[in-house]
Structure formats: structure tokens, C-alpha cells
Amino acid sequence: MFCDRCGNQAAEGDHTACAAARELEPPRFCPECRRRMKVQVVPTGWTASCVEHGTRTA
Template sequence: MSAAVGTYCDRCGQADPADAAAHAGCRAARELEPPRYCTHCRRRMKVQVVPTGWTASCVEHGSLSS
């Protein structure tokens, strides 16, 4: 599953730069783990991992799931 498009990186929470190399490590890590930050508001999300997948919830923007 690829990272959602937004203003912020969904793994580290930093502004997602136009330079793709700056977040290459984040994109590689997201292949195996769920997002940690909301891409719209940069809030830390509540994440639950279960054997069949994951869910991540932002209090402002709702839920994502695998």
C-alpha cells in the first residue's frame, strides 16, 4: 500500500518536499508499516495493527485501513 498524497509525510510528519529522495526512507518503510501521521493536518493518528491489517484514525479527518 502506498502513502496517501497530502501536505505532510504520513510516516515522519514532516512537510512532504518536492524532492522525492528526501523521503525515500519513509516510502520504503511504509511498504511494511501503517501510517503514523495524518497527511492533511500532521496530527499523530491512533493506529491499531491486527494480523489481517491495520486501521489508522485522525480525530479530524477520519479513518484509513489496509
């Protein structure tokens, strides 16, 4: 598994800053394959799409 904000291994390193930032912004990397996701932000939320694993929403 990968950090969906920085793209590094989720089990390695300190992701405290990533967790804090994720409360305010959408994910940038797919947590399953580490690919950069296509992100669209709208006033009601966001949509992030990975070509391999589909779409995530908030």
C-alpha cells in the same frame, strides 16, 4: 500535505526511507493535518484514525 510516516512537509526533504518503511508499516501521522494518528495493527491489516479526518485502512 505531510509525510504520513515522519510528519514533515511532503514536498521538502528526502522521503525515500519513509516510502520504503511504509510498505511494511502503517502511517503514523495524518497527511492532511500532521496530527499523530491512533493506529491499530491486526493480523489482517491496520487501521489508522485521525480525530479530524477520519479513518484509513489497509
